[in-house]
Amino acid sequence: MEIQYDFSDKSVIITGGAGGIGYGMATAFIKAGANVLIVDINEDALNKAQTALQTLGSGKVLTLKTDIASKENDQTIIETAVKEFGRLDVLINNAHASHQKPFVQLTDEDLELSLSTGFYPTWHLMQLAYPALKKSQGSVINFASGAGINGQPTQAAYAAAKEAIRGLSRVAANEWAADNIRVNLISPIAETAGVKAWKQAAPDQYTAMVNKIPLHRLGDPEQDIGAVALFLASDASSYITGQTLMVDGGDIKLR
Ligand SMILES: NC(=O)c1ccc[n+]([C@@H]2O[C@H](COP(=O)([O-])OP(=O)(O)OC[C@H]3O[C@@H](n4cnc5c(N)ncnc54)[C@H](O)[C@@H]3O)[C@@H](O)[C@H]2O)c1
Incomplete structure (x- = not known):
């Protein structure tokens, strides 16, 4: 069953929106009529995303090639959305890069990569977006x-x-509840290009992982993760804030 959302005249920022889950969410918001600013470090992917997304909805698709790890760039991201769309309704902090190694082998540079592409931009973009979100009574999805x-x-x-x-x-979520700005999180499992490549390279490991998920499949970036992002950004979830939604086929049960 497809639920119809109307985000006409609303504006959305999606970091890491040129690939993976970010692109799936961008597709969902464009189809729902939103104006979307896709921010990504990968210019080629951004250009392809813009071309494909523009045909799917009546809203504007803007792209910004930038590295979210720099605070100056974060300022530009918020200013671009507010200037081009006249408002900001939804901030989605999606991009995040990291290295995987046993704990004792991880270096300060590895830690810095994860903080500078994940935590710091989420922190800075939320602070920078606050005035515009207060005005629109918008929401954040981390x-x-x-x-x-x-x-x-x-x-x-x-x-x-x-x-x-x-x-x-x-x-x-607690501080901004007074402004009617809601802040929620998605904890996803989704079949992105990286996972598809891994499926080719290590089919047995892939099958073992899928079998461990109660619903026995990986999520679709648009149909599964994008659908929940639309819900969290819409008035249908107006009584939900400060929550982590597990969009992972039942893999983890939060207590
Ligand atoms: N895919 C999953 O199953 C899964 C599981 C758990 C959590 N997540 C989380 O979901 C989110 C999306 O994951 P994904 O699998 O789609 O990621 P992905 O790696 O497929 O895509 C991330 C996008 O972010 C962009 N990006 C990376 N570094 C950037 C930077 N410094 N500046 C700007 N853009 C940058 C990339 O170019 C890419 O387009 C991430 O926060 C990830 O940690 C994903």
Whole structure:
């Protein structure tokens, strides 16, 4: 069953929106009529995404090639959306890069990569977006991971950044509730290009992972993760804030 959302005249920022889950969410928001600013470090992917997305909806698709790891770039991201669209309704902090190694082998540079692409931009973009979100009574969607919630081996730097994002999100949800700005998180499992490549390279491992998921499949970036992002950004979820939604086929049960 497809639920119809109307985001006409609303504006959305998606970091890491040129690939993977970010692109799936961009597709969902464009089809729902939103104006979308896709931010990504990969110019080629951005150009392809813009060409494809423009045909799917009546809203504007803007792209910004930028590295979210720099605070100056974060300022440009918010200013671009507000200037071009006249408002900001939804900030989605999705991009996040990391290295995986056993904890004792992880370097300060590995930790910095995860903090500078995941935690710091989430922090800065939320602060910078606050005035515009207050005006629109908008919402923030951040990204968590089962790696952090479950403490997955080799993921210490990534897990630390992801759980820091969850802590920040809960504080902001409490502080900004008075402004009717909602802050929630998605903890996804989705079949992205990287996972598809891994499926080719290690089919047995892939099958074992899928079998461990109660619903026995990986999520679709648009149909599964994008659908929940639309719900969290819409009035249908107006009584939900500070929550982590597990969009992972039942893999992890939060207590
Ligand atoms: N795919 C999953 O199953 C899964 C599981 C748990 C959590 N997550 C989380 O979901 C989110 C999306 O994951 P994904 O699998 O789609 O990721 P991905 O790696 O497929 O895509 C991330 C996008 O971010 C962009 N990006 C990377 N570094 C950037 C930077 N410094 N500046 C700007 N853009 C940058 C990339 O170019 C890419 O387009 C992430 O926060 C990830 O940690 C994903």
